[in-house]
Amino acid sequence: MHWIDWVITVVPVLFVLGIALYCRKYVRGVVDYLAAGRVAGRYVISVGDMQAGLAVISLIALCETEYQAGMALGLWSKVTIPISIFLSLTGYCLYRFRQTKCLSIGQFLEVRYNRPLRIIAAVIRTTAEMMTNAIGPAVAARFFIYILGLPHIVNIFGWQVTSYALIMVIVLTMAMIVIWPAGRISLLVTDVIQGLMSYPIFVIFTVFVLSEISWSLDVAPVMLDRVPGESFLNPMDIDKLRDFNLFALIVTIIGSILNRAAWIGNDTSGAGRTAHEQKMAGVLGAWRNGFASLMLTLMALFMVTIMLAGRFAGEAKVIRTNLVNKVVEEIVESPQLKGKIKQDIAVIPEERHTIGVDKPYSHTDNPDTPYLNSVHNNLKDTPEGNTVFQKFRTLYFQMMAPMVLREKLPVGVMGLLVLLMVMLMLSTDDSRIFNSSSTLLQDVVMPLRKNPFTPKQHLAWLRGMSVAVCVFFLVVSLFFSQMDYIAMFISIMCSLWLGAAGPIMIGGLYTRFGTTTGAFCALVFGSGSALSGLFLQRSWSGYVYPWLLSSGNAKYVSMLFDTVNSLCSPYIVWEMNEIKFPINSYEIYFISMMFGLGAYIIGSMITYRKPFNIDRMLHRGKYCDGESSVVATPWSWKNVYGKLIGIDSQYTKGDKIIAWSVFYFSIVYQFLLSFVCVVIWNAISPWPASWWSMYFYINIIVVGL
Incomplete structure (x- = not known):
């Protein structure tokens, strides 16, 4: 320099x-x-x-x-907009965790x-x-x-x-x-x-x-x-993309909901002077x-x-x-x-x-x-x-x-x-x-x-x-x-915790039936399956694949992969490879989340004895300790939309303007106009390539500026 x-x-x-x-x-x-x-x-x-x-x-x-x-998957990722906005505006998980007054997870x-x-x-x-x-x-x-x-x-x-x-x-x-x-x-x-x-x-x-x-x-x-099938710009022509494809997007959406509270309690999630300030941030x-x-x-x-x-x-x-x-x-x-x-x-x-x-x-x-x-x-x-x-x-x-x-x-x-x-x-x-x-x-x-x-x-x-x-x-x-793309590496490493974290945290914050046994089951099956996937990824080319060849088991594993391919192709394609483990990190992450969720529910149902006192944990009702609480307001045609996006009695006029501006830009423009209408239009009359070029130029450059 x-x-x-x-x-x-x-x-x-x-x-x-x-x-x-x-x-x-x-x-x-x-x-x-x-x-x-x-x-x-x-x-x-x-x-x-x-x-x-x-x-x-x-x-x-x-x-x-x-x-x-490329950018083509960006259109389909807009389906996450209403989810993320709804989670932010309602304070999903974050608000409840703040009410527990716990300093750490x-x-x-x-x-x-x-x-x-x-x-x-x-x-x-x-x-x-x-x-x-x-x-x-x-x-x-x-x-x-x-x-x-x-x-x-x-x-x-x-x-x-x-x-x-x-x-x-x-x-x-x-x-x-x-x-x-x-x-x-x-x-x-x-x-x-x-x-x-x-x-x-x-x-x-x-x-x-x-x-x-x-x-x-x-x-x-x-x-x-x-x-x-591999277009970088046409979202209707991406079915042959392998690692960063529609299935990866689906896994990301599921993870964003299920693991909303997985990392809560660190960063600034406990630094706000009130739960409302944290939510508005x-x-x-x-x-x-x-x-x-x-x-x-x-x-x-x-x-x-x-x-x-x-x-x-x-x-x-x-x-x-x-x-x-x-x-x-x-x-x-x-x-x-x-x-x-x-x-x-x-x-x-x-x-x-x-x-x-x-x-x-x-x-x-x-x-x-x-x-x-x-x-x-x-x-x-x-x-x-x-x-x-x-x-x-x-x-x-x-x-x-x-x-x-x-x-x-x-x-x-x-x-x-x-x-x-x-x-x-x-x-x-x-x-x-x-x-x-x-x-x-x-x-x-x-x-x-x-x-x-x-x-x-x-x-x-x-x-x-x-x-x-x-x-x-x-x-x-x-x-x-x-030894993988960064997004893949982060996915597989985080799944060691995220495979179990979702049901443990959401079950703890929102349910009365979740038990300690259910939480331990989620750790064993959710985190355990992620650990197994990590081991196979890192030892595949050096140990696992050579062993499969020498033992004669490679053909049986290949047959299993072919069966999965016949059911899930082209979005999930598991092919025998001497260099890289066929199941990618997003797929391992998905498997671990499903194992963890199922284990939590089954383990909790088997050992459930009496409902957990969630009011005491959240300091509400007769356990309220004096901190400002939300005043319940009845539903009406006048406030139904505000309630749906989380507006309550603590919102000032300025807060409402901010919340509604985010709602209209994200939901009305980005989701309804830029996604729903575009998908319907293309289902009826597919766009030519030049139209997709203009679409992404407007949405990325013009709107971004």
Whole structure:
């Protein structure tokens, strides 16, 4: 980077770290450290949540998804709009959890079930959370290595140190600087400051991308140049998409409802001064997140266009060659093999592809195919060749975005983008470290102690546990390889907890019949099936598939997969593969949720004795302790719509305006007009390709701006 870019990056980051240190003066007790004293307002929470929800890993995951499946699935994803808006406006799960006045999810589990479940569930949840979140700093570290062009090995006072490990240490140290002084207070304040800094960068980068590529000349032709069944732009022609398809969307919808409360109790979900403020922060987030989503989407489209559009073929050849060489330097140990791969890659010709004349691209035949085939041919006969190739393919698609940005961004814009990525990394990593450390202490360590902590000891343990989680993140990032798309990896790792969390939390918050036995059954069958799937995914190419071949069982497993394919194709396709486990992460996630839900219901019904006193847990009725409560109002034709979207007696006139504006934009425009009417229209008279191009241009660019 140019020195101007370094100044643009470093100065604001130092300012944010200084603010974090200054926040220490506001910590007066454990509640301040854990939940910001529960005095945060809706605007602070909504901006902080936006920044904490964005991450480098979010960008890379979106780029991977767009590069593999395009935008066509975006139309069908609009079916989630009324669901998410309804959940936000009604305060589903969040409102009830806030009424329990529990500081953590573990405290709730002990109140609703018992202490052993609290401890076991906390261990499973935190392990899944930490394993998932540990790849965040790892992906960010590699992003900076690739976008800055850093060598994989650096010499520090005669010691050979990997840049990856060095940047990981720097990343985690910065996160601890934010966490250590004031916990949730410093997290919330720095997230808000970084969020306010990010908005101008979103605007600048959006202008840059729109000036570099044309929607009609570049983006739309590339997205439409796909074989039948794999369109990147026509939602009616996506039945052959494999990983990111309609079934994955269905699983996402089910998970968003069933696991609404799975991660509740951390982040800012307990920082609002009232349950109503917490609820309104979620409603405001629907507006504040819009432009951030536009910027990330444009970045992904920018990468796809540069790598696939004909007029950028020369630059794409350079990017692919440099990308392969960079990844090979990192994961291939043999110098001779590295040289052979680089030599073979160098002679691959520039892709000359004329849209409308040449055969359209497909998942198996595209400009990346010769590069992937060349590397696989060199690796397949080496020890653990298939496993190494899985790592290569994962890093190849992950690091494509930073290599494109390195090639295309000018001075100034590069500095702003790196600053944005540092802030996104910092705001996400520090929150996740803090969440894991507080959960471990509150729900594992404290229930095992005979004597409670003093406030001073409690704060010291919280800080110490954060350091321990940082060390865990570092160790996992160094020794645990991610071997799938980021969205898939997150799905399978989170399912270790999410396979059981939904019925445990919803059953605990909303039912009187749920029992402790039912909750344990959900953990055994839901989390257990997810763990089995994870084991098969990671050991398939190295152990499971070779064993199936040597034992003669491969044909029987193949027959089972064929039976499933005959029933579920084309949305679920399980094919025997020597490299990758046939059942993808979304499918494993779905199986684990169904097992967990069924086990909870059956286990609870078998052991049900008497209804649980849910009124006492929620501090309502005769157990009300004086906090403001909702005044019940009768249903009438005048208020029926307001009640359906969650408007109650606590809503001011301004609150109602915000709620109704979100409702009309999301439900009336995005869902009814942009989805329902469009689907009906196409069912009667299918649109030509040019109409879909205009549809996504309006919905992504025009409306986003």
